[in-house]
Amino acid sequence: MRHLWGRVRPGLIATMPVLLLAAACASGLEAWRVARANGTIAALEAGTDAEVSPGAPPPVLAARVAFLAKRGRLDEAEPLLPGLEAGDDRADLARARYVLANARMRAAFGLLARGELDKAGPLVTLSRQDYRRALRERPDFWDAKFNLDVASRLIRDYPELNRTDGDELQSEPKKIWTDIPGQPRGGP
Template sequence: MMRATRRGDFILVAASLLLVASLCAAGFFGVRLILDRRANGDIAALAAGHDIPIASDARLEPLFARLVFLTTRDRFDEAQPLMNRIATSATPRLAAAAFYDLANARLRVALAHLESNEIDPAVPLVRLAKEGYRRALTLDPGFWDAKYNLDIAMRLVRDFPQIETSGEEIPPEAAKRLWTDLPGVPRGLP
């Protein structure tokens, strides 16, 4: 009789533990479903053009959607902190996509400046775009679009080795041989 009672107690305890584990799992997945729906709603609202704030500690997908929203509206100062957060905590592929999107937005604004013959504000934007493409390629070396856009940006503002002067002045004949930073906007195919 003792044996049957112990076996019955064991089955009762096991069933209770199984029920508690099932309730915990259901609660976890229920909360996860609510958070996923909220994140999807935020992403959809941003994609529809509604400016909604996203907490800096939010999941990475809504942060990426907010980054895309800000970069399409040329709000780079607001997008940079989101870019930093995505770069440090996202998967390499998502971080590469974020670097690429921010670099594209900067290059687009730089090209608009160049079309209106405003060279001075275009040069730093092109340099920042090149840095973004390089970081995207570091994270995803097979990212062909980033390679192509980096090539375009490299043609706009060339990277030249710096002349070491060690405190001396540049001779006038050497200053005449230096190229400008912005040789011109490439037109057509190579």
């Protein structure tokens, strides 16, 4: 045993500083990446635009999505979502979906205020989908639950009605219901 230790010891003494230096460099590089990501997040939250690559860390992508959604630039925010979906942090993905849904609801409320009901409908539908996706990622997300309820009350899902010629509408009797709360179903 003593003989083996005598043979291994000089090699260990020579390689140990190299390994420690490599570990220190790796730790320093990771600290630099974290500081850079935190700086980008702080700039975005302060209102300064910062370019973010789709391969950026999830918190940076979520901050960029929030920045773009707050300014109504939803077309630029959508391509960042696959980067969040690929990551392991489901809370950032839920938050990004929630922020996008809120931006769509704000746009829909603006259209409703101007009386453009036909344009507001698809935005409300898309926001409901995003609220549901946020809840799928984080079921305890109370704000998303509340906003989904508001969006669902704004535009209801009605049964599909088959149109025929003229003013006649045909539907299956099973699919007709009263949508007024408190009214009995069926009968006069």
